[in-house]
Amino acid sequence: MNPIIQINNLNKSFGQVHALKSISLEVNESELFGIIGPDGAGKTTLFRTLATLYTPDSGNVSVLGYDVVRDYKKIRPLLGYMPGRFSLYQDLTVEENIRFFASVFGTTLEENYKLVEPVYRQIEPFKNRLAGDLSGGMKQKLALSCALIHKPRLLILDEPTTGVDAVSRVEFWDMLAILVKDVTIIVATPYMDEARRCNRVAFIQEGEILQVDTPEAIVKSFKKPLFGVSHKNRFKLIRALKNYPYSESVHTFGDSIHYTDQRDLPDLDGLKTYLHDMGLENVEIGTLIPGIEDSFMALVLKEANHA
Amino acid sequence: MPDKAIIAENLTRKFGDFTAVDQVSFDVEKGEIFGFLGANGAGKTTAIRILTGLLAPTSGKAFVAGLNVYTEMEKIKKSIGYMSQKFSLYDDLTVRENIRFYGGIYGLPRSILKQKTDEIIEIVGLGDAVNKRVASLPLGWKQKLAFSVSILHNPDIVFLDEPTSGVDPITRRQFWEMIYEASENGITIFVTTHYLDEAEYCDRVSIMVDGRIDALDTPAGLKKTFNADSIEEVFIRLARKEVWDERYQS
Numbered sequence: 001m002n003p004i005i006q007i008n009n010l011n012k013s014f015g016q017v018h019a020l021k022s023i024s025l026e027v028n029e030s031e032l033f034g035i036i037g038p039d040g041a042g043k044t045t046l047f048r049t050l051a052t053l054y055t056p057d058s059g060n061v062s063v064l065g066y067d068v069v070r071d072y073k074k075i076r077p078l079l080g081y082m083p084g085r086f087s088l089y090q091d092l093t094v095e096e097n098i099r100f101f102a103s104v105f106g107t108t109l110e111e112n113y114k115l116v117e118p119v120y121r122q123i124e125p126f127k128n129r130l131a132g133d134l135s136g137g138m139k140q141k142l143a144l145s146c147a148l149i150h151k152p153r154l155l156i157l158d159e160p161t162t163g164v165d166a167v168s169r170v171e172f173w174d175m176l177a178i179l180v181k182d183v184t185i186i187v188a189t190p191y192m193d194e195a196r197r198c199n200r201v202a203f204i205q206e207g208e209i210l211q212v213d214t215p216e217a218i219v220k221s222f223k224k225p226l227f228g229v230s231h232k233n234r235f236k237l238i239r240a241l242k243n244y245p246y247s248e249s250v251h252t253f254g255d256s257i258h259y260t261d262q263r264d265l266p267d268l269d270g271l272k273t274y275l276h277d278m279g280l281e282n283v284e285i286g287t288l289i290p291g292i293e294d295s296f297m298a299l300v301l302k303e304a305n306h307a
Numbered sequence: 308m309p310d311k312a313i314i315a316e317n318l319t320r321k322f323g324d325f326t327a328v329d330q331v332s333f334d335v336e337k338g339e340i341f342g343f344l345g346a347n348g349a350g351k352t353t354a355i356r357i358l359t360g361l362l363a364p365t366s367g368k369a370f371v372a373g374l375n376v377y378t379e380m381e382k383i384k385k386s387i388g389y390m391s392q393k394f395s396l397y398d399d400l401t402v403r404e405n406i407r408f409y410g411g412i413y414g415l416p417r418s419i420l421k422q423k424t425d426e427i428i429e430i431v432g433l434g435d436a437v438n439k440r441v442a443s444l445p446l447g448w449k450q451k452l453a454f455s456v457s458i459l460h461n462p463d464i465v466f467l468d469e470p471t472s473g474v475d476p477i478t479r480r481q482f483w484e485m486i487y488e489a490s491e492n493g494i495t496i497f498v499t500t501h502y503l504d505e506a507e508y509c510d511r512v513s514i515m516v517d518g519r520i521d522a523l524d525t526p527a528g529l530k531k532t533f534n535a536d537s538i539e540e541v542f543i544r545l546a547r548k549e550v551w552d553e554r555y556q557s
Contacts, residue, residue: 038475136347235487
């Protein structure tokens, strides 16, 4: 497989802020690759560097075999870049926007219709509506169509699903699963659950990459037994668990508290007795299969303990 | 009436031909954590603007902290706290200046303000950052600070509009622990979120579709009614039909 993106020891600072700290990463052809991390982790800085909009302070970055500093003019026509902020022309219609982006890259809507069809077909019924009047989910679809219209070899999507409701998020990922047959995709998101939809993901936090792997392997690397503890007074339960001398991690999670113990063989009866003594009766404790978010938090806490 | 934090009866708001909020009825108990969910464009923001005294309804009734949304808007504003993902604090003021500014707006006496400031710095774990400009803080800290500031004047109800969007998973949970604590202290929490695991942290959840509340129950009750494993599944099933309409009716 050919690496479409090769990053070697990339550093980037803005004044005192060290936004990217010695990042190394490879993305292969035809991958749907996720950069997962919270606000301020460095995702946008990384993507602007890949899009040849920022130059690295040090390190090497190549995209599609070209150097992002020296060969930026060769890279740009080959990229489809969707920035985090909606950046289409709000006072043009849906159709005018896509025709404009096509003409800038010297092509037409007709020529590449097949490629954008899975996305564009969904907004085509509204082709005469102003882009500014579209709902959030439809704006995302139009932006994606415009990023695709010149048949790029790499799609760079910076938080396409932030602030988008759960239904539109699921639909957006369904579309990416179709598109990745024709184009390599690198996508940033703060939603941990979206990692499942990627071939591989990189966890990023405070400018550092914590782990790169397939979602399955990341979940498998969570070795500790994980328990789900529930009681109707969640607040009291969290406090009690955090004060338990053997507790390692305590995180609220859906309808239960996810708990790991410092000991290799946790004493659940002892824990129940302790909770009972704290006034929490009929606590339920079950074994859980860890998810992506459990793994991410465990990694972050491990880093914090090392620092 | 005073035993409920919020009462809405057939609450409606139209913009021209468009009905953003369509005969919505619900109650929120005092001290409850109430999750207010809905797809983009379902009418959540309009409803929140009415309940916070910023927008008059077209018809129907609503009382917030026992106050009428038609006639007592200014009193409502004093009885509630509000924070959103987009704007809550002044980026170019320091942490301390922000707290002092909001304390001043809500008319807190100097001595109480001083004590509250120390409390917030302790709770949020700000320490040395108290004299830093808010712009330089990580988002998670900012949001925890914004929440503390929104309940500075000990309001009856606090409205939280997507308070945790983009916040890292660990800080997001610390934020919810602050919400639980405020609720323990008797403050009613009215919260919107796109993280549907957070819906499970609420006492009750409503789901808004096309300007109406299509479902309202405890998280466990909703999952049972819809025979679903998670609130996300319930949400997608309810909101799907709206997406369907939008896509196929031109």
